[in-house]
Amino acid sequence: MAFREVSRRRLLQSALASGTAATLAACGATPTPQVIKEVVTQVVEKEVTKIVEGTPQVVVETVVVESTVVVEKEVEITAAVQPVTLTLWHHWGGTREPLLAAAFEDFAARNPGVTVEPTLIPWDSKEQTILTAVAAGEAPDVLMLNASEMPPYALNQAIMPVDDLIAEAGIAADEVYESDWAVTQFEGKIWGLPHTVGEAAQLLFFNTQHFEEAGLDPAAPPASWTDLRQATEALIGKQGEDIQRLGLLIGASGWTWLNFLAENEAAWLSGDAREVQMDNPDAAEALQFIVDLTDAQGGAEQVAGFVSAGGESDPFYSGRTAMAYSGVWNYFLLKTNAPELRYGSAVAPNNKGQFHEANYGPHLWTLPATGQHIPEAWKLAMWMSRDDGGCQFLVAQLRPSPWKACNEGSALSQLAGYWSVVEAALTSARPEPRTPVFNQFLSIWDEMLDKATRHESDAAATITWAAAEMTTANDEFWQSQG
Amino acid sequence: MTATAAVALRRPRLSRARRREALLGLAFTAPVILGFVIFNIGPILASLGLAFTDYNILSARPSFVGLRNFSSAMQDDLFYRSLHNTLYYTALRIPLSIAVAFSLANLVRGAGAASTLYRSAIYVPSIVPSVGTAVVWLIVLNPQIGLLNRGLALIGIEGPGWLVSPSWAKPAIVLMNLWQTGGSFVIFLAGLQDIPRDCYEAANVDGATRWHSFWHITVPLMTPVVLFNLIMESIYAFQVFESAFIMTGGGPLRATYFMALYVYDNGFKFLKMGYASAISWIMFGMIMVFTAMLLRSSRSWVFYGGGK
Numbered sequence: 001m002a003f004r005e006v007s008r009r010r011l012l013q014s015a016l017a018s019g020t021a022a023t024l025a026a027c028g029a030t031p032t033p034q035v036i037k038e039v040v041t042q043v044v045e046k047e048v049t050k051i052v053e054g055t056p057q058v059v060v061e062t063v064v065v066e067s068t069v070v071v072e073k074e075v076e077i078t079a080a081v082q083p084v085t086l087t088l089w090h091h092w093g094g095t096r097e098p099l100l101a102a103a104f105e106d107f108a109a110r111n112p113g114v115t116v117e118p119t120l121i122p123w124d125s126k127e128q129t130i131l132t133a134v135a136a137g138e139a140p141d142v143l144m145l146n147a148s149e150m151p152p153y154a155l156n157q158a159i160m161p162v163d164d165l166i167a168e169a170g171i172a173a174d175e176v177y178e179s180d181w182a183v184t185q186f187e188g189k190i191w192g193l194p195h196t197v198g199e200a201a202q203l204l205f206f207n208t209q210h211f212e213e214a215g216l217d218p219a220a221p222p223a224s225w226t227d228l229r230q231a232t233e234a235l236i237g238k239q240g241e242d243i244q245r246l247g248l249l250i251g252a253s254g255w256t257w258l259n260f261l262a263e264n265e266a267a268w269l270s271g272d273a274r275e276v277q278m279d280n281p282d283a284a285e286a287l288q289f290i291v292d293l294t295d296a297q298g299g300a301e302q303v304a305g306f307v308s309a310g311g312e313s314d315p316f317y318s319g320r321t322a323m324a325y326s327g328v329w330n331y332f333l334l335k336t337n338a339p340e341l342r343y344g345s346a347v348a349p350n351n352k353g354q355f356h357e358a359n360y361g362p363h364l365w366t367l368p369a370t371g372q373h374i375p376e377a378w379k380l381a382m383w384m385s386r387d388d389g390g391c392q393f394l395v396a397q398l399r400p401s402p403w404k405a406c407n408e409g410s411a412l413s414q415l416a417g418y419w420s421v422v423e424a425a426l427t428s429a430r431p432e433p434r435t436p437v438f439n440q441f442l443s444i445w446d447e448m449l450d451k452a453t454r455h456e457s458d459a460a461a462t463i464t465w466a467a468a469e470m471t472t473a474n475d476e477f478w479q480s481q482g
Numbered sequence: 483m484t485a486t487a488a489v490a491l492r493r494p495r496l497s498r499a500r501r502r503e504a505l506l507g508l509a510f511t512a513p514v515i516l517g518f519v520i521f522n523i524g525p526i527l528a529s530l531g532l533a534f535t536d537y538n539i540l541s542a543r544p545s546f547v548g549l550r551n552f553s554s555a556m557q558d559d560l561f562y563r564s565l566h567n568t569l570y571y572t573a574l575r576i577p578l579s580i581a582v583a584f585s586l587a588n589l590v591r592g593a594g595a596a597s598t599l600y601r602s603a604i605y606v607p608s609i610v611p612s613v614g615t616a617v618v619w620l621i622v623l624n625p626q627i628g629l630l631n632r633g634l635a636l637i638g639i640e641g642p643g644w645l646v647s648p649s650w651a652k653p654a655i656v657l658m659n660l661w662q663t664g665g666s667f668v669i670f671l672a673g674l675q676d677i678p679r680d681c682y683e684a685a686n687v688d689g690a691t692r693w694h695s696f697w698h699i700t701v702p703l704m705t706p707v708v709l710f711n712l713i714m715e716s717i718y719a720f721q722v723f724e725s726a727f728i729m730t731g732g733g734p735l736r737a738t739y740f741m742a743l744y745v746y747d748n749g750f751k752f753l754k755m756g757y758a759s760a761i762s763w764i765m766f767g768m769i770m771v772f773t774a775m776l777l778r779s780s781r782s783w784v785f786y787g788g789g790k
Binding site for chain 2: 131135153155158242301304305308309436437439440443447451456
């Protein structure tokens with residue numbers, strides 16, 4: 001674990017640093033080198049002695065373990081001329097909150113006089129909370145926005161472009177994975193710093209025990225749509241007409257639809273977001289594939305009834321589904337919710353082309369236009385993205401960072417047994433165009449998937465209908481912009 | 483004008499004590515009135531203004547577009563779908579709510595000592611938070627393991643898909659709302675307890691059966707309460723939102739995509755606050771028309787015992 005509890009020594013150090021900073025503030029702010037102690041996660045080799053099961057044999061093995069060590073770092077601390085409180089809104093609830101709190105504590109230690117006041121915005125109510133705050137001029141200093149949500153804020157100048165700040169900080173585009181950098185941009189400007197990866201959001205998780213029972217090889221998970229269909233049919237468990245175990249939890253929603261489009265190299269929107277291009281055979285093929293997978297498992301109504309029967313947040317954790325799509329965040333959730341589950345993971349199977357998923361949006365740290373403390377807010381945004389704060393926050397969750405240096409320099413690649421999967425996913429996601437009417441498209445896609453999987457109309461006709469609806473919404477929006 | 487007539491025409495001045503009493507009354511009610519004006523009237527008038535604008539919350543100023551939002555609604559398939567869903571739900575819910583609440587009130591009135599317990603048991607569901615209610619009913623209505631389908635299976639009936647079935651999703655939500663009919667129930671109970679006992683005694687003397695007493699005494703004397711509950715239930719029914727928002731998201735196949743949910747989506751997801759305001763004023767108009775029709779029709783079926 002990269003973070004530790006506040007010790008008395010740490011408090012005294014912070015107090016000393018704050019006192020020093022206060023003194024300096026009286027004289028004028030100048031950077032002061034100070035030594036900070038912090039705990040970092042390291043990989044070490046350790047010899048362990050163990051008895052081989054079933055025999056009296058004792059062996060000594062070298063294993064790689066996670067270890068924490070206190071290191072000293074000299075950093076330049078610039079005291080704020082006046083005390084500043086930065087407000088920050090985020091969506092990291094549950095076990096992530098303490099990790100975030102520790103990151104803010106570190107930031108405050110390095111920036112005496114600056115305190116961070118975080119607020120958790122529940123995911124379900126984020127739209128009305130953030131929108132009404134922005135409308136009232138009460139937006140926080142730093143706001144966590146998903147890249148897919150960013151365009152309307154950018155278009156209406158509710159958030160600031162950060163191109164100049166990036167140039168001043170000397171941040172280069174190749175410090176970030178290509179598709180993560182691409183999705184921070186809209187209308188030729190950059191609107192935030194990537195905090196999480198947008199790739200590795202549709203990985204295939206599979207229950208290795210179910211695989212073995214069904215005669216499938218866990219070391220060779222499905223790599224193509226054909227493989228996936230066969231595996232789904234082999235893994236589904238039924239008692240009469242009732243589903244006992246799902247072969248694959250598709251989670252068909254507007255969000256996952258983009259991934260299927262990318263896996264089949266199907267277009268949906270032009271790069272400038274002005275033209276809907278979804279009425280094409282590749283999109284129809286992708287939709288038909290989802291229909292086939294659903295039908296193979298009993299049909300939309302039965303699958304929906306089965307999924308809702310468990311009551312748990314994810315039936316994969318309880319073994320009620322053999323395979324499921326989820327993202328890189330799932331590794332941490334599996335560790336905490338289902339530590340005994342034997343599972344494997346792989347990049348999502350695709351049908352054609354090089355992409356295994358869509359990158360429609362990492363979370364970004366953005367700066368609302370109404371912020372009062374831009375320099376400090378920018379420092380905080382950098383801390384939580386490029387710098388140690390963001391890196392350690394993600395590493396503690398065994399998640400990759402969109403910043404290459406964090407992944408290359410951290411223990412993640414050795415601690416995380418699934419790193420090869422994540423590495424492959426980081427370079428196989430298609431960056432998707434940004435559009436201000438994304439939420440309307442999501443709503444249309446939800447209905448499109450319902451129509452097709454419930455056989456209200458065939459896949460081709462449904463795609464045509466959906467593309468027409470999208471065109472109407474898109475054209476209406478851009479016409480209103482003048 | 484004579485002095486006497488002038489004095490008669492002049493308004494009598496309030497005495498100091500009466501003036502003080504009036505001012506005190508105003509002072510005590512001022513917070514409520516002020517709160518109502520600021521937090522209710524203000525936003526209502528603001529939404530009326532926004533209904534004639536193109537406004538996406540994030541933009542600095544709304545731009546006036548006249549009646550465009552209203553004419554767009556008239557050509558919007560999704561608007562008509564949400565309207566159909568809302569009217570269907572209202573038509574199903576109102577008579578069932580009234581019938582169930584009235585029947586329960588009648589039963590509890592005759593329950594004697596246990597009526598307090600029954601009153602509480604029937605009323606409590608109406609004060610359970612909507613999220614809790616939704617979570618419980620998601621399980622009750624589950625087609626595989628839910629209590630409802632398991633109970634139906636015991637009597638040889640294969641239960642429908644309920645919330646996962648486009649045909650049964652609305653009836654499922656109506657069923658859930660019937661569980662929360664406590665508000666109407668207590669009003670009916672109060673009305674029943676207000677009926678003079680001598681009406682029943684007189685009918686008894688004349689040889690009336692229980693059914694005669696119910697149909698010719700209870701029902702007519704309860705019509706004002708029925709009218710009140712009808713109006714309140716229809717206002718609630720038209721505004722159905724939480725159950726669909728939490729349990730179905732408007733699906734499956736838009737079967738539970740009610741007007742209030744469409745207003746929410748337009749305002750906060752699609753950033754079309756002007757259009758959302760226009761739809762909410764259309765809803766308001768519909769509720770007003772329906773209430774006016776109810777009140778007008780009440781002349782023929784509502785009986786006010788003490789004369790009109």
